[in-house]
Amino acid sequence: MPDFAPHPDTPGGDGTEGAVAAEGAVVLREADLRPFMAAFPSGVTVVTTLDADGRPRGLTCSSMASVALAPPTLVVCIRTASPTLRALLDQGQFALNLLHERARATSDLFASGAPDRFERTEWRLPLGASGPHLTSSAHAVADCTVVETAAFGDHTAVFAQARRISVRPAAQPLLYGLRRYAGWSAAAAVPQPPAIPLPPRSVPTEGAAGVRG
Numbered sequence: 001m002p003d004f005a006p007h008p009d010t011p012g013g014d015g016t017e018g019a020v021a022a023e024g025a026v027v028l029r030e031a032d033l034r035p036f037m038a039a040f041p042s043g044v045t046v047v048t049t050l051d052a053d054g055r056p057r058g059l060t061c062s063s064m065a066s067v068a069l070a071p072p073t074l075v076v077c078i079r080t081a082s083p084t085l086r087a088l089l090d091q092g093q094f095a096l097n098l099l100h101e102r103a104r105a106t107s108d109l110f111a112s113g114a115p116d117r118f119e120r121t122e123w124r125l126p127l128g129a130s131g132p133h134l135t136s137s138a139h140a141v142a143d144c145t146v147v148e149t150a151a152f153g154d155h156t157a158v159f160a161q162a163r164r165i166s167v168r169p170a171a172q173p174l175l176y177g178l179r180r181y182a183g184w185s186a187a188a189a190v191p192q193p194p195a196i197p198l199p200p201r202s203v204p205t206e207g208a209a210g211v212r213g
Helices: 031-036 083-091 104-112 185-188
Strands: 045-050 054-062 065-070 070-077 094-100 137-152 157-167 174-177 179-184
Touching: 045 070, 045 083, 045 104, 045 157, 054 070, 054 104, 054 157, 070 083, 083 094, 083 137, 083 157, 094 157, 094 174, 104 174
Parallel strands: none
Antiparallel strands: 045 054, 045 094, 065 070, 070 157, 094 137, 137 157, 174 179
């Protein structure tokens, strides 16, 4: 692999961004994923668990995705230095709370790191739960068991199998993107553009030659 070096005559040649070929080499700059991921709206979740002393721990997390349906597996990406992550890994389980569109304050509270956040929101720990359920803020909760982890950079990906799912069908999800919140009800209320009809597809008559594309 060739050596990579900056070139002063291109955008980013001063060390900010850009790429350039210099004597056959290509300069690559480390990308800032924050504006890129801000342009990818998603739902909002709060990961909750208990520490070794039985105290509730939790944080707001937007890095969540499904991995497999069988077995039902999810992945959440959490900052490696997080106390919630340490407690989660010690216990081997957690609850994933999907917030509804009236729970913006809960999202901000659990993103703030406030030490009294569980005293300022309603929660309970049902029998067999993997972590606190945010009863007044979540429209769906998955009780999960950790099956694997992978540390990369400053975050750790936690793969977990969902053991139990609780859903409130009447509630609508909270969305977040471009550094602001939106409700699913408002987003779904925007009229959709009319569908563009597809042109009729010609079918070769019997015996006619056709080209397969």
